[in-house]
Amino acid sequence: MIDGATWPDLLLEPRGPVTVLKVNRPDRLNALSRDTLGQIGRAVRVFTDDPAQGALVVTGAGETSFVAGADIAELVALGPAEAEEYSCAGQAVMDLIERSAKPVIAAINGYALGGGCELALACHIRIAAENAVLGLPEVGLGAIPGYGGTQRLPRNIGLGRAIEMVVTGRRVRADEALALGLVSHVVPQAALLAEAEALALAILRNGPLAVAAALEAMRDGMHLPIGAGLRIESERFGRLAASQDMREGLRAFVEKRPADFQGR
Numbered sequence: 001m002i003d004g005a006t007w008p009d010l011l012l013e014p015r016g017p018v019t020v021l022k023v024n025r026p027d028r029l030n031a032l033s034r035d036t037l038g039q040i041g042r043a044v045r046v047f048t049d050d051p052a053q054g055a056l057v058v059t060g061a062g063e064t065s066f067v068a069g070a071d072i073a074e075l076v077a078l079g080p081a082e083a084e085e086y087s088c089a090g091q092a093v094m095d096l097i098e099r100s101a102k103p104v105i106a107a108i109n110g111y112a113l114g115g116g117c118e119l120a121l122a123c124h125i126r127i128a129a130e131n132a133v134l135g136l137p138e139v140g141l142g143a144i145p146g147y148g149g150t151q152r153l154p155r156n157i158g159l160g161r162a163i164e165m166v167v168t169g170r171r172v173r174a175d176e177a178l179a180l181g182l183v184s185h186v187v188p189q190a191a192l193l194a195e196a197e198a199l200a201l202a203i204l205r206n207g208p209l210a211v212a213a214a215l216e217a218m219r220d221g222m223h224l225p226i227g228a229g230l231r232i233e234s235e236r237f238g239r240l241a242a243s244q245d246m247r248e249g250l251r252a253f254v255e256k257r258p259a260d261f262q263g264r
Contacts, residue, residue: 009036010043011061017054018200019047020193022061029068030060032115034086036071040119041093048100054208055200056100058123059107060116063189066108066132067116075143087146090115094122094148098219101212103203107196108132109189113171118147121156124215126182127196128174129189134182135171155222157181207245207261213237 011022021043023030032040047056060066070090078086097104097119106112106123112134120126120134128134136149144150145166154162157180165172174186187195203211213236221229240246244264252259 007039007043009033010039012043012046014053015197016201017052017204018057018197019050019053019055020057020059020197021047022059023067024061026062026065028071029065029111030062030116031068031071032090032119033071034074034089037090037093041096044093044096044100044104048102054102054204056102056104057107057193057196057200058097058104058119059109059193059196063109063129063131065110065116066106066112067119068111069114069116069137070147072141083146090118090147094118094152097122098124098152100124101215102208103200103211103215105196105200107192108134108174108183109192114138114145114149115147118145118149118152121152122148125184125199127185127187127192127199128177128183129192130174130186131189132174132177132183132186133171134174134177135169136166137169137171139167140169153182207243207249207259208263209243209245209261210240210249213240 009023009025011024013020023036025031025036044056047053103125104123106120106126108120108126108128110129110131110133112120112132114136117134117136136145136153138145150166153165161180164170172180172182174183177183178186185195217233217236221232245261248261249259
């Protein structure tokens with residue numbers, strides 16, 4: 001269970017049914033080392049397995065940086081095989097976040113560059129502070145995004161705009177990120193965590209099985225032709241019809257009272 005314990009590079013804070021995960025490497029602008037990524041993966045598994053926790057908010061410690069990128073010092077010495085394995089290990093953590101059946105919200109409190117932008121892209125919803133800056137600048141280092149950025153960015157903002165961002169390495173500020181659809185909301189820095197937590201709690205008022213099914217249907221269906229995606233939607237809809245939660249939700253609507261969802 002989430003117990004408030006501190007990993008070396010993370011701070012985990014349960015706030016009722018919402019867990020706040022902070023990447024805490026202020027001396028490195030919260031950059032992602034290999035070990036930091038492993039800690040995030042383990043923390044996400046702990047969150048996922050804790051029945052008392054319904055939503056996860058991912059952010060960075062401080063007010064300057066969400067995650068400023070990968071730890072460049074680790075990349076310098078990598079050969080081809082090691083670099084590919086390094087990329088795959090990072091992708092596995094991002095996939096774990098994206099595939100969570102519980103909502104994961106990125107609260108982008110500053111620089112989200114390279115691996116930090118990819119971490120945000122793996123989250124289901126992104127909220128940015130007004131000082132946030134996002135980008136995938138890897139080509140300026142002679143590399144490319146390696147934690148899923150070349151795949152998730154086009155799926156979020158469209159291929160043409162994603163290509164332009166990736167091949168120029170251009171950074172975008174919060175207002176442009178909002179216009180591109182890269183983030184859903186822009187709020188003052190001081191209100192960022194409160195807004196993320198309020199959004200998480202609004203989601204948690206709904207049926208947890210329905211939220212999980214919706215996340216699954218959208219995640220799996222978006223990569224398929226629409227007919228196949230619609231079949232996934234119908235299958236999940238039918239599966240929910242066997243749940244107590246769907247019967248309770250429909251009955252509560254008819255009886256004009258709040259639903260009492262039990263996740264069954």
